[in-house]
Amino acid sequence: MGIIGVPAGWPADEEAALAVQRELRERLVLDEEGPAAGEGHVTGLDVAYDDGRDLVAAAAVVLDAATLEVVEEATAVGRVSFPYVPGLLAFREVPTVLAALASLTADPGLLVCDGYGVAHPRGFGLASHLGVLTGRPSIGVAKNPFTFSHDEPGPERGDFAPLLDGGEEVGRALRTRRGVKPVFVSAGHRISLAGACAHTLALAPRYRVPETTRRADALCRRALAEALAAERS
DNA sequence: GCGACAG
DNA sequence: ATCTTGTCGC
Numbered sequence: 001m002g003i004i005g006v007p008a009g010w011p012a013d014e015e016a017a018l019a020v021q022r023e024l025r026e027r028l029v030l031d032e033e034g035p036a037a038g039e040g041h042v043t044g045l046d047v048a049y050d051d052g053r054d055l056v057a058a059a060a061v062v063l064d065a066a067t068l069e070v071v072e073e074a075t076a077v078g079r080v081s082f083p084y085v086p087g088l089l090a091f092r093e094v095p096t097v098l099a100a101l102a103s104l105t106a107d108p109g110l111l112v113c114d115g116y117g118v119a120h121p122r123g124f125g126l127a128s129h130l131g132v133l134t135g136r137p138s139i140g141v142a143k144n145p146f147t148f149s150h151d152e153p154g155p156e157r158g159d160f161a162p163l164l165d166g167g168e169e170v171g172r173a174l175r176t177r178r179g180v181k182p183v184f185v186s187a188g189h190r191i192s193l194a195g196a197c198a199h200t201l202a203l204a205p206r207y208r209v210p211e212t213t214r215r216a217d218a219l220c221r222r223a224l225a226e227a228l229a230a231e232r233s
Numbered sequence: 234g235c236g237a238c239a240g
Numbered sequence: 241a242t243c244t245t246g247t248c249g250c
Contacts, residue, residue, distance in 0.1 A: 047240075049241055084241075086238040092241095093240075115239045125239070146239050184239085240241050 131189020
């Protein structure tokens with residue numbers, strides 16, 4: 001497997017990225033309930049970076065939603081395609097993540113992304129972006145509240161408080177473990193917010209972060225370490 | 234104008 | 241995201 005280059009025509013600056021984001025946003029579908037939690041497949045996606053060498057490694061891990069056992073894993077290594085700009089995260093991760101997804105044999109089912117979906121300055125975060133490009137249902141589970149505000153959710157697993165963008169509920173601060181900081185869930189594409197939260201809880205029976213993200217996180221770090229070792233030889 | 238800001 | 245040791249607790 002070689003290193004994925006930056007795609008031809010990829011946005012070169014923020015202005016171009018904003019234009020692409022605006023176009024793709026029109027294809028976002030938010031009136032579907034989405035797949036039921038605990039059924040079919042769920043795929044965790046994550047990336048790791050080496051800014052010095054301009055490398056990004058992506059992982060896609062397909063789990064059986066009922067047992068949380070690994071069905072299939074895939075990785076891809078690419079060149080960093082965009083700087084980190086809050087609100088434009090997708091342009092940094094998408095090419096390599098898509099390459100990892102494309103090499104899967106199994107049906108990915110629901111895409112579970114590290115970051116936000118519709119809870120985003122322009123309603124089109126990473127999870128929505130990947131959902132639209134693949135046509136698949138997707139959700140975003142972030143570890144930080146980004147620019148949104150929320151009240152403290154109750155202390156029990158399953159307790160939540162709305163994530164607010166002005167007065168609108170764009171996501172939820174959801175507690176997956178008693179007494180532990182919540183995660184921040186939003187719908188990405190072709191799923192409801194309630195469905196996104198149900199999936200998140202089903203995927204996090206024991207740890208704060210969903211099993212999908214934990215698996216994908218470990219795998220992309222491994223892939224990055226291997227790519228770095230290979231590039232030196 | 235200044236600071237904050239998913240990963 | 242990433243740079244980083246030990247340490248408190250289940």
